[in-house]
């Protein structure tokens with residue numbers, strides 16, 4: 001379980017909530033409300049204050065790189081540290097079923113990142129995040145550039161992750177998607193945060 005107690009950072013007022021194993025909570029709010037700032041703070045990527053714990057262990061007791069392997073942030077525009085797709089996947093075989101489920105052809109393995117479409121890059125970045133077997137996934141609009149069919153495929157893969165116990169915070173601008181994937185929502189507006197049932 002992820003417990004967030006008075007998390008604060010520049011641009012965001014105090015946030016408190018908990019996220020059970022296998023639970024998905026949507027994050028919504030107008031553009032510029034601080035949704036990405038919240039996810040970045042939870043991934044311990046920026047200066048922050050407050051107490052966050054995972055399975056009873058405070059983030060202050062866990063080195064940041066180790067925390068980020070368990071609490072994995074998937075930005076809306078993911079970064080790539082090599083030109084070649086394959087370099088991002090130490091065990092390509094292990095990700096085959098996700099590639100198939102997300103309609104990514106096996107040939108992407110031999111491609112350079114820049115030759116992929118925006119939607120292919122977005123799905124591949126999700127697969128890269130899943131390969132880390134995170135305890136918590138922080139997803140920043142993971143289906144923003146995708147058609148309806150591919151969006152459904154992404155939602156289905158993530159539902160399976162939830163059943164395996166992964167917890168998900170899912171930023172979306174689509175209220176219908178929020179209702180499909182989550183029962184609760186953190187709503188951010190004017191720097192303030194409130195929790196709502198969907």
Ligand SMILES: Nc1ncnc2c1ncn2[C@@H]1O[C@H](COP(=O)(O)OP(=O)(O)OP(=O)(O)O)[C@@H](O)[C@H]1O
Nearest residue numbers: 010011029030031032033034035036037038046188
């Ligand atoms: N490192 C930072 N420190 C302080 N403020 C920042 C930082 N990065 C971005 N901001 C500002 O904080 C505000 C919230 O940004 P954020 O990216 O979290 O919005 P968002 O809710 O994710 O918006 P969108 O829906 O458009 O992606 C913006 O006004 C942004 O310019």
